[in-house]
Amino acid sequence: MTWFASMIMGIALCLAAPMWAADDATTPALDVLRPVVSEFLSADPAVQRQFSGVIRGEDVAGLAFQTSGRLATMDVEAGDKVAAGQVLATLDQITLAQDVAVAEAALSAAQAQADFAQSQYDRVAVLLSRNVATTAQIEAARAARDAAVANADSARADLMQAKEAEGYGKLTAPRDGIVLSTNVEPGTMVSPGVSVMELADPLGREAIIDVAESFATVIPEHARFTVHHRAEGVAPVEAELSVVEPVSETSLETRRLRLTLIDPPEDYRIGTLITASYNSDTAPVMTLPQSAIAGTDEAPGVWRVETDGGARVAHFVPVEIGAEIGDRVVVSGGIKEGDEIITHGVHRLEDGQQVGERLP
Known part of the structure; x- marks a missing residue:
């Protein structure tokens, strides 16, 4: 080998050494403590709130005359109980x-x-x-x-x-019911088909509450609530979600929920003010920041911090995700309340890698 060839080979070896070092640097070491951000999984505090509402009739009908004329008498007022066939109002x-x-x-x-x-x-x-x-x-x-x-x-x-x-000059009650409201006064000209009062079925009652739109998107079907009477000494009753009205109040960002009362006593009359609380023990709702979700769309998962031999290590856990609520997402399976989940830095972790101590 000539002197020139020996010199060329020595330069090649020197150049190769830094390349090998660079390859070693890009391979993550599992024993290196990686700083991450985490949070403990808990039930969404929104489900533990109480919501004010009112008792309404499930079957409410508007009553109207079948002919036009001037209203002569209005024989009932809001809150009156009426019987089928009873005269409610008359025209001139x-x-x-x-x-x-x-x-x-x-x-x-x-x-x-x-x-x-x-x-x-x-x-x-x-x-x-x-x-x-x-x-x-x-x-x-x-x-x-x-x-x-x-x-x-x-x-x-x-x-x-x-x-x-x-x-048709006499308006009679088509069934037993409770007058919810009267819409006209005596002396007013009325037209055929225009409602002059609202009549509700006294037996069918439901609770109406308004909740935050973010809560309405995650609540399950047929969710159970406990409805409390505002008066002291009246026992609470159970209620089941029947309808989530599709139109939201954009100015308040709320949705209206209708709850069917289960065997309500007479104290829960139409118009009664109530407070409803969601039975979160039956279906806890847990959310995580969207930045905590790793994996793929077909196989999502999160990194859970576990203790292994005194060290804090990260393990990938498949999860089931649900609806998005702003910058958070509902987690419906795979992890449980109290788990510590890494929320930032999830894309640079390997299974079993150590993470730093959690700072207070």
């Missing part, structure tokens, strides 16, 4: 009777015109048979007769409508 009967009288007079006039047109037609028909009247005259008489008969039929229908309207 004098006006309705006048409408019937006008319709009867119009029918009499129209019928007289129809009778006269029929006699005229009969007279022209006799003259035509004697070749005294013309075809044009009989056709005109027929047209006049048909028009008069049509006018009489129309007047007869108006009379029937007026008599029906007179019968």
Whole structure:
């Protein structure tokens, strides 16, 4: 080997040495303490809150007159109990009777015109048979007769409508119920189909509460609540989530929940103020920052800190994730309350790697 060749080989070895050192530096050492940020998993404190609400009727109907008129009497008030068939309100009967009288007079006039047109037609028909009247005259008489008969039929229908309207002048309760509200005062002109009061079924009752939108997105179906009466000495009742209304109050960022009461006593009347608390023991809701989720979309997981021989090490644990709540995500399986989970630095960890002591 010549001197020049020996020198070239020595330079190559020197250059190779730093490359090997760089490879060793990029391989993470499991015994190196890596600083990370972690938090202890706990049930979402939002589920432990209490929510104010009110008792409402499940089956509420708006009652209206079937004819227009001026409201004469309103015989009930909000909160009254009514029985099926009871008269609740009436329209001005004098006006309705006048409408019937006008319709009867119009029918009499129209019928007289129809009778006269029929006699005229009969007279022209006799003259035509004697070749005294013309075809044009009989056709005109027929047209006049048909028009008069049509006018009489129309007047007869108006009379029937007026008599029906007179019968609709009383608003009666279709069933037993409780009057929730009255919408008009006596003397007001009302139109057909416009609600004048609301009637609720006294047996079907539910609790209405408003909750934060973030809570409404994670609450499970048929979740259980405990409903407390505001008055002292009244026992609480259980309730089950029936409906989460889809439209949110954008200004308040809240959603309305409807809870079906389970065997409520009489004390929980419609309109009663209540407080509802979520039974979180049956279905705890736990969340983590989205930065704590590692793995892939198909196989997500988190890094849990465990003690191994006195050392704190990180182990990858597969989890089930649910809905996103802002910058956090619901964790529905794989870990339990009280676990210490690494929330930052999760993409530079290896299974079994030691992490630093947790600072207070």
